[in-house]
Amino acid sequence: MNDQRTVAYFSMEIGLETGIPTYSGGLGVLAGDTVRAAADLKVPMVAVTLLHRKGYFYQRLDAGGGQREEPVAWIVEDFLAEMPQRASVTVEGRTILLRSWKYEVKGIGGFQVPVYFLDADLPENSDWDRTLTDFLYGGDSHYRLCQEVILGIGGVRMLRALGYENIERFHMNEGHASLLTLELLDEEARKAGRRSVIRDDIEAVRKKCIFTTHTPVSAGHDQFPLDLVRRVIGPREDFFDLTDMTSQELVRRVLGEGEEFFDLKTILSRGGLLNMTYLALNLSHYVNGVAKKHGEVSRLMFGGYVIEAITNGVHAATWTARPFQELYDSYIPGWREDNFSLRYALSIPRQEVWTAHFRAKKDLILHINRETNAGLDVDVLTLGFARRAAAYKRGDLLFHDVERLRNISAKAGLIQVVYAGKAHPQDQDGKELIKKIFVAKEILKQDVKVAYLENYDLELAKLITSGVDIWLNTPLPPLEASGTSGMKAALNGVPSLSVLDGWWVEGHIEGVTGWSIGKNSRRAEVKDEQSDDASSLYHKLEQVIIPLFYGERDRFIDVMLHTIALNGSFFNAHRMIQQYVVNAYFH
Numbered sequence: 139m140n141d142q143r144t145v146a147y148f149s150m151e152i153g154l155e156t157g158i159p160t161y162s163g164g165l166g167v168l169a170g171d172t173v174r175a176a177a178d179l180k181v182p183m184v185a186v187t188l189l190h191r192k193g194y195f196y197q198r199l200d201a202g203g204g205q206r207e208e209p210v211a212w213i214v215e216d217f218l219a220e221m222p223q224r225a226s227v228t229v230e231g232r233t234i235l236l237r238s239w240k241y242e243v244k245g246i247g248g249f250q251v252p253v254y255f256l257d258a259d260l261p262e263n264s265d266w267d268r269t270l271t272d273f274l275y276g277g278d279s280h281y282r283l284c285q286e287v288i289l290g291i292g293g294v295r296m297l298r299a300l301g302y303e304n305i306e307r308f309h310m311n312e313g314h315a316s317l318l319t320l321e322l323l324d325e326e327a328r329k330a331g332r333r334s335v336i337r338d339d340i341e342a343v344r345k346k347c348i349f350t351t352h353t354p355v356s357a358g359h360d361q362f363p364l365d366l367v368r369r370v371i372g373p374r375e376d377f378f379d380l381t382d383m384t385s386q387e388l389v390r391r392v393l394g395e396g397e398e399f400f401d402l403k404t405i406l407s408r409g410g411l412l413n414m415t416y417l418a419l420n421l422s423h424y425v426n427g428v429a430k431k432h433g434e435v436s437r438l439m440f441g442g443y444v445i446e447a448i449t450n451g452v453h454a455a456t457w458t459a460r461p462f463q464e465l466y467d468s469y470i471p472g473w474r475e476d477n478f479s480l481r482y483a484l485s486i487p488r489q490e491v492w493t494a495h496f497r498a499k500k501d502l503i504l505h506i507n508r509e510t511n512a513g514l515d516v517d518v519l520t521l522g523f524a525r526r527a528a529a530y531k532r533g534d535l536l537f538h539d540v541e542r543l544r545n546i547s548a549k550a551g552l553i554q555v556v557y558a559g560k561a562h563p564q565d566q567d568g569k570e571l572i573k574k575i576f577v578a579k580e581i582l583k584q585d586v587k588v589a590y591l592e593n594y595d596l597e598l599a600k601l602i603t604s605g606v607d608i609w610l611n612t613p614l615p616p617l618e619a620s621g622t623s624g625m626k627a628a629l630n631g632v633p634s635l636s637v638l639d640g641w642w643v644e645g646h647i648e649g650v651t652g653w654s655i656g657k658n659s660r661r662a663e664v665k666d667e668q669s670d671d672a673s674s675l676y677h678k679l680e681q682v683i684i685p686l687f688y689g690e691r692d693r694f695i696d697v698m699l700h701t702i703a704l705n706g707s708f709f710n711a712h713r714m715i716q717q718y719v720v721n722a723y724f725h
């Protein structure tokens with residue numbers, strides 16, 4: 139069986155179910171949805187990730203919004219099955235033995251895609267080496283590089299040990315897995331009985347590799363000092379020696395050279411650095427960004443490379459809440475197998491859509507009131523904002539002018555707001571953002587109720603994206619490569635009020651699928667437009683959305699219907715995986 143798998147999908151994080159805390163945000167959730175869609179559509183895929191035994195953290199917030207992180211104790215054996223095979227990698231001259239744990243993702247027709255979680259916690263390894271698969275995005279760059287050796291090099295070796303011999307395509311979901319290219323080069327050379335890599339090997343590897351870049355934000359592009367790289371992975375006998383590349387051609391092809399990188403000078407200066415993004419760019423035959431606009435931005439960042447775009451999508455059956463599942467089951471049977479058929483949502487009677495929405499909303503409001511005692515009202519227009527607390531997402535934009543917001547709610551119609559999201563443990567700006575939201579919550583508490591739910595995860599994401607009336611999205615363009623939570627909302631008939639960035643550039647039809655904030659600027663430099671965007675946001679709420687919600691309910695429901703029909707039917711993972719298959723995997 140294993141030898142029939144032809145696509146290997148590598149991702150540092152993957153979100154499969156709430157109890158398996160091996161994801162931090164959008165990248166991992168997308169990886170989970172990709173695998174689920176591949177299973178539905180019987181794509182012969184196998185996936186590889188790290189175990190992250192200590193989990194991506196449990197978030198607690200104090201009364202002022204101060205975040206405290208705790209490791210998540212999860213029982214690996216409750217979810218995954220240990221495989222008997224072993225593989226190893228060499229780090230700093232030491233051998234690290236690896237095992238893997240298997241999770242089967244079952245598609246709608248029963249086809250399964252196995253996901254292997256790599257684990258270094260074996261008694262044969264030193265105490266420190268045993269911790270290398272504990273923390274997602276934890277530790278320093280040395281720890282991180284060791285993890286990337288395990289994912290990229292260890293991942294390929296584990297697949298071989300498990301009997302996957304016929305993989306034709308290696309898909310790197312972000313640059314964390316780029317080192318797999320070096321293992322593949324080494325395999326090519328070894329196959330030919332050589333000790334060094336030649337141009338033909340590079341061509342052979344490029345044919346096999348696909349690279350998806352996921353963010354213009356510099357922290358998302360790993361780079362490591364070459365002396366660290368030398369210390370960690372080379373030189374050694376069984377591996378093509380990165381430090382001994384005498385051929386100029388090879389250096390150029392593998393590490394790239396001086397292309398301009400718009401405002402991200404740190405990534406640009408590759409002097410003495412191994413840049414994982416360039417490694418993947420140079421060794422992949424197909425490269426893509428995750429929305430059309432992100433494709434454009436990526437082409438500006440990485441001049442000289444052909445970069446396509448495949449817009450992200452979410453797994454419809456996973457992200458549609460129970461009330462809407464039942465509604466679709468009766469009006470659009472087969473929607474789970476064929477997400478495109480959601481375009482027929484326009485024929486669902488308005489009243490039934492409203493009833494389903496009200497059920498989903500009630501589930502959310504009850505949960506919030508139970509958890510936070512926020513006293514939210516199910517009849518009040520509810521805005522939702524839940525995502526990683528990262529500065530560029532500007533979770534506090536709504537509170538740019540609290541007096542104006544107070545006024546809008548008092549005069550145009552009541553609003554209330556639901557928040558959730560974790561800040562990365564080392565992201566001080568993100569942590570400040572949560573505190574700012576807590577300050578606004580306190581200032582507004584008599585007039586605009588605000589709730590912040592702790593410990594955002596898959597389950598909470600489903601509850602919030604399906605239970606609010608409007609999905610708010612306020613990134614600083616062009617930094618939101620795609621964004622996927624608005625797509626989850628769309629599947630539940632929840633329209634977006636969003637800055638024109640990422641997927642919303644494609645999904646937005648003003649007043650039909652939702653509403654825009656600000657203009658669609660295609661500028662490539664990062665410019666702060668905080669107050670223009672805030673005022674556009676207030677204007678849309680006051681003049682358009684609140685009057686529509688309270689005064690013209692039927693027209694509001696029409697927007698909900700078009701949200702499902704136009705956006706739910708397209709921004710789903712079935713469409714996305716089909717584009718990967720046709721454009722990248724078997725191209």
Ligand SMILES: *Cc1c(COP(=O)(O)O)cnc(C)c1O
Binds near residue numbers: 524600
């Ligand atoms: C969908 C999801 C995200 C990604 O949301 P964005 O809108 O892309 O920021 C992050 N975290 C969780 C838990 C999610 O379910």
